[in-house]
Amino acid sequence: MxxxxxxxxxxxxxxxxxxxxxxxxQVKAVDGVDLQIQQGEIFGFLGPNGAGKSTTVRMLTTLLRxxxxxxxxxxxxxxxxxxxxxxxxxVALQDAAIDPLMTGSELLHLQAVLYGLPKSTHATKAGxxxxxxxxxxxxxxxxxxxxxxxxxxxxxxxxxxxxPTVLFLDEPTTGLDxxxxxxxxxEIRRLNNDGTTVMLTTQYLxxxxxxxxxxxxxxxxxxVRKGRPSELKAEVGSPxxxxxxxxxxxxxxxTLLAGFGELRPSPEGTxxxxxxxxxxxxxxxxxxLDDAGIxxxxxxxxxxxxxxxxAEATGYRLEGADA
Amino acid sequence: MTTAPTTTAGPAPRTRPELxxxxxxxxxxxxxxxxxxxxxxxxxxxxxMIFPLFFAxxxxxxxxxxxxxxxxxxxxxxxDFALAGAIVQxxxxxxxxxxxxLATDIENGFFDxxxxxxxxxxxxxxxRMAGGMAYGFLQTVVFIxxxxxxxxxxxxxxxxxxxxxxxxxxxxxxxxxxxxxMAIRTGSSEAVQGAFPLLFIALFFSSAFFPRETMSGIYARxxxxxxxxxxxxxxRDLTIEGFTWSAAFRAVVIPAILAVLxxxxxxxxxxxxxxxx
Amino acid sequence: xxxVDETTGLPERSVANTRTFPASVGLMKRSMVNIVRLxxxxxxxxxxxxxxxxxxxxxxxxxxxxxxxxxxxxxNWFLPLGVIMGSGFAGIGIGFATIRDLEGGFYDRLRLTxxxxxxxxxxxxxxxxxxxFIVTTVVFAVGSLFGARLTHGPSGLIxxxxxxxxIASIGTGWGLGLAYRFRxxxxxxxxxxxxxxxxxxxxxxxxxxxxxxxxxxxxxINPFNQVIxxxxxxxxxxxxTWNETWTGLLALVVIVALTMVFARxxxxxxxxx
Numbered sequence: 001m002x003x004x005x006x007x008x009x010x011x012x013x014x015x016x017x018x019x020x021x022x023x024x025x026q027v028k029a030v031d032g033v034d035l036q037i038q039q040g041e042i043f044g045f046l047g048p049n050g051a052g053k054s055t056t057v058r059m060l061t062t063l064l065r066x067x068x069x070x071x072x073x074x075x076x077x078x079x080x081x082x083x084x085x086x087x088x089x090x091v092a093l094q095d096a097a098i099d100p101l102m103t104g105s106e107l108l109h110l111q112a113v114l115y116g117l118p119k120s121t122h123a124t125k126a127g128x129x130x131x132x133x134x135x136x137x138x139x140x141x142x143x144x145x146x147x148x149x150x151x152x153x154x155x156x157x158x159x160x161x162x163x164p165t166v167l168f169l170d171e172p173t174t175g176l177d178x179x180x181x182x183x184x185x186x187e188i189r190r191l192n193n194d195g196t197t198v199m200l201t202t203q204y205l206x207x208x209x210x211x212x213x214x215x216x217x218x219x220x221x222x223x224v225r226k227g228r229p230s231e232l233k234a235e236v237g238s239p240x241x242x243x244x245x246x247x248x249x250x251x252x253x254x255t256l257l258a259g260f261g262e263l264r265p266s267p268e269g270t271x272x273x274x275x276x277x278x279x280x281x282x283x284x285x286x287x288x289l290d291d292a293g294i295x296x297x298x299x300x301x302x303x304x305x306x307x308x309x310x311a312e313a314t315g316y317r318l319e320g321a322d323a
Numbered sequence: 324m325t326t327a328p329t330t331t332a333g334p335a336p337r338t339r340p341e342l343x344x345x346x347x348x349x350x351x352x353x354x355x356x357x358x359x360x361x362x363x364x365x366x367x368x369x370x371x372m373i374f375p376l377f378f379a380x381x382x383x384x385x386x387x388x389x390x391x392x393x394x395x396x397x398x399x400x401x402x403d404f405a406l407a408g409a410i411v412q413x414x415x416x417x418x419x420x421x422x423x424x425l426a427t428d429i430e431n432g433f434f435d436x437x438x439x440x441x442x443x444x445x446x447x448x449x450x451r452m453a454g455g456m457a458y459g460f461l462q463t464v465v466f467i468x469x470x471x472x473x474x475x476x477x478x479x480x481x482x483x484x485x486x487x488x489x490x491x492x493x494x495x496x497x498x499x500x501x502x503x504x505m506a507i508r509t510g511s512s513e514a515v516q517g518a519f520p521l522l523f524i525a526l527f528f529s530s531a532f533f534p535r536e537t538m539s540g541i542y543a544r545x546x547x548x549x550x551x552x553x554x555x556x557x558x559r560d561l562t563i564e565g566f567t568w569s570a571a572f573r574a575v576v577i578p579a580i581l582a583v584l585x586x587x588x589x590x591x592x593x594x595x596x597x598x599x600x
Numbered sequence: 601x602x603x604v605d606e607t608t609g610l611p612e613r614s615v616a617n618t619r620t621f622p623a624s625v626g627l628m629k630r631s632m633v634n635i636v637r638l639x640x641x642x643x644x645x646x647x648x649x650x651x652x653x654x655x656x657x658x659x660x661x662x663x664x665x666x667x668x669x670x671x672x673x674x675x676n677w678f679l680p681l682g683v684i685m686g687s688g689f690a691g692i693g694i695g696f697a698t699i700r701d702l703e704g705g706f707y708d709r710l711r712l713t714x715x716x717x718x719x720x721x722x723x724x725x726x727x728x729x730x731x732x733f734i735v736t737t738v739v740f741a742v743g744s745l746f747g748a749r750l751t752h753g754p755s756g757l758i759x760x761x762x763x764x765x766x767i768a769s770i771g772t773g774w775g776l777g778l779a780y781r782f783r784x785x786x787x788x789x790x791x792x793x794x795x796x797x798x799x800x801x802x803x804x805x806x807x808x809x810x811x812x813x814x815x816x817x818x819x820x821i822n823p824f825n826q827v828i829x830x831x832x833x834x835x836x837x838x839x840x841t842w843n844e845t846w847t848g849l850l851a852l853v854v855i856v857a858l859t860m861v862f863a864r865x866x867x868x869x870x871x872x873x
Contacts, residue, residue, distance in 0.1 A: 020873075063708055065871045086714040097705025101637045102630065113626035114713035116618030142637070158709065377800075384815030385805040392662045520644070520651075527655035537662030 008075035010166045010197035011037035011060060017068030018055050029055040031221035032069065037199060037214075042192050044212035044229075045201040048316045052221040053201050054094070054170065060199075061091050061168055074166050087115070090164030092155050094171045100144030104135055104154050107143065108161060115162040129157040133187070149180040156187065167191060169200045173207060185211060205306040215306075219314040229306050236304040236312055238274040240264050241282060244298040245271070245289070253294050260285055265311040270298070349443065353450020354457075360424055361454050371417035372462065375409035376469060382532065383473075394536035398563050402475050406466065407558035408531035410487065411551065413462045414495050415522045419515060421455040422502030426512035438597070448589055452499040459495025463488045479561035479570070486566070487558055490574035494554070497578050498522070500585035504592045531555050553577055620722065623715040627723020632730065634697065642731075645693055649686030649735055650742050653679050657746065660805070668809050670836040676751070679743035680760060680831035681804055683736045687764035688771040688799065690731035692791050694724045695775020702783045711870065721863050725772045732768035736761055748835065756834015759845060763831035766852035771795065773859025780866030783873075798824050826851035 013035040058064035062082040071078035074088035108126035133153035173181040217225040257273040266272030383402040428434040529551040557573025656678040701707040750756040778787040802825040830848025
């Protein structure tokens with residue numbers, strides 16, 4: 001195995017770029033992304049759909065050639081040393097694309113062959129992994145008969161066959177029921193405790209809050225926030241007040257609320273404002289609206305959450321996020 | 324229902340348009356839809372135009388000397404002989420397109436919506452097939468028009484061409500109805516396309532590409548009992564011998580008899596489908 | 601569980617280089633699974649060449665009466681054509697399966713492995729060769745029942761099998777190359793149509809000496825004509841000599857090489873989209 005530079009990072013991107021198309025129709029999907037992910041970290045990679053998340057991950061996992069910048073994974077260049085990168089990473093894919101005609105056990109064997117594991121280890125390895133993800137009983141059934149959650153767990157097992165040091169998980173829990181989600185979280189923590197560095201893309205901010213030590217938010221191909229969730233929340237600072245008023249009063253209410261702080265993205269049918277003076281300003285808000293003859297239908301005060309960080313950074317609130 | 328001025332108190336009833344029961348208008352609307360569908364999806368119909376012409380051209384270049392084989396009818400060129408087979412081949416292939424569309428209508432529920440509207444059942448079926456019939460007519464005329472500059476001669480003249488066009492139209496109805504029965508029965512576009520090779524087999528075990536007189540053994544016997552042989556030979560005699568009532572009869576009446584059988588079959592299949600629910 | 605490598609600061613890994621051959625065999629096995637588990641795809645690919653052989657031999661039964669025709673059995677003339685069509689579609693079937701893998705995303709999983717890129721092509725190719733072998737054997741067996749005879753003894757089977765395997769490789773290379781470039785079912789239509797045209801614009805139906813006009817000119821320069829000639833060597837009344845053989849073999853080698861390069865380039869291009 002080629003040696004790598006001393007103390008290289010498990011995942012590193014320097015000015016990573018990807019453009020699609022040519023001429024006037026050229027689109028910059030990823031426009032100079034810098035990432036430094038530390039050894040043993042669980043790193044969350046967030047962003048709205050189409051922001052460049054998947055494109056970045058596809059470049060770091062050697063599936064897509066960058067059009068600019070440098071990507072290094074496990075100390076190897078993703079273009080020049082693609083095969084060394086592949087040997088060191090595990091990737092669980094978003095749509096859990098698995099051949100429905102094969103059985104779980106056959107797929108694990110194929111994966112072991114393709115990773116060049118010694119033949120004598122194939123059977124034990126496959127058995128261990130099936131047990132680890134709770135699919136021992138289903139191992140000899142065709143994948144076509146699996147449920148969505150089972151496929152996701154098999155996909156994780158497939159990505160672990162060669163004991164990767166760096167694991168990419170692309171929206172691993174999307175579409176899973178809460179129980180399956182929590183058991184997958186436990187598995188991710190366990191892998192992390194064993195020394196595996198994890199880069200996790202997710203739509204669920206709660207998931208990022210629960211699992212990750214640091215996050216980066218990408219929007220329009222550019223990293224817009226980076227840091228520990230706690231630090232980022234503190235940066236947002238003021239709590240958010242969501243106010244619902246009658247539709248007719250939306251406009252005057254918006255003007256009045258702007259006097260209490262910056263307006264923030266809010267769920268449908270409500271107005272959001274970051275209270276510069278903190279929670280104590282709530283009573284003033286009610287009084288001001290009341291004086292203007294606007295009836296307050298509902299009122300909610302939220303301490304800064306990752307959702308607020310995300311909304312402030314991208315202007316979106318993710319669907320299903322707890323506002 | 325018609326609207327009438329109301330004298331009672333309370334909210335005035337909504338005015339509703341008058342609903343006429345016009346079979347002709349409904350059938351026409353359905354026909355227009357199926358014809359448009361063919362027009363708008365050239366990728367589906369082009370192969371059934373190109374392939375028969377390609378094979379006619381290929382055969383003419385390959386089998387020109389075969390016309391001297393004992394048992395081969397007297398022809399100026401293999402092209403004259405091949406026209407009938409090309410027309411029937413094109414119509415068999417083209418007719419699956421409409422039936423596949425019908426099966427897709429069933430798959431996505433549009434067919435049920437049609438059935439729940441006050442249209443007549445036969446209007447739905449005939450309308451569906453009208454596109455196929457128009458296309459069968461078009462194929463016959465186009466094949467003749469395209470091949471004429473390449474040395475095709477039609478001994479039957481204008482009456483022969485008209486007879487073939489009618490025969491082609493009726494054949495398209497006959498095959499379209501057969502495939503539609505299949506579509507209604509299975510409700511699966513895949514099954515309809517899967518039945519396509521059966522038409523291919525029926526075509527090959529006939530005299531569509533070579534005269535029955537030159538075949539031998541079981542193969543010759545299969546071609547002898549295959550109605551497609553007689554139908555093709557009707558078209559072919561109109562081309563290579565001239566207009567005779569015997570040839571015209573085979574070119575039109577055989578597909579007509581087939582059409583009566585297959586349309587009946589498709590209507591009965593539809594009735595069974597409705598009865599089953 | 602993990603030991604940290606002192607030089608890299610990363611956990612030490614010891615995964616050997618994956619070698620091309622075992623990886624190819626693994627992928628071949630995966631590709632063969634379809635034969636047993638997706639019979640609706642495999643059975644037609646076996647039945648169609650049999651049907652084609654019988655239908656052509658029966659319909660055009662009399663063409664051997666044309667003066668100068670190189671055999672007096674129509675089944676001898678059309679059996680090798682059936683083998684060529686069946687083997688070619690065995691290869692093109694690999695293209696179809698790969699389109700499904702690309703559309704479904706399974707192909708990403710294969711590309712993520714460190715298996716040598718060549719094995720992603722060689723694996724499916726091996727499975728196409730196995731399919732071609734099955735098709736050739738079955739078509740020959742059924743054709744023999746319908747009266748096909750090897751005019752130069754069993755050695756006539758060698759060029760038949762070689763031509764079948766070669767056409768299967770061409771179908772695979774062409775099919776994979778198009779699948780990689782289009783990544784959807786458009787590729788399937790193109791591979792079928794082009795293959796069909798190239799096979800029929802040859803001596804597929806009658807020998808050059810019998811043809812007239814444009815087809816003779818096209819067939820004369822169409823390299824696939826040499827391949828069909830190779831397949832027919834053992835079934836004709838003319839002598840089976842090296843002179844007749846080498847052009848067919850050369851045509852096969854050249855076209856196989858070109859289509860494999862086409863496939864390999866296409867595979868590399870997948871990382872650009």
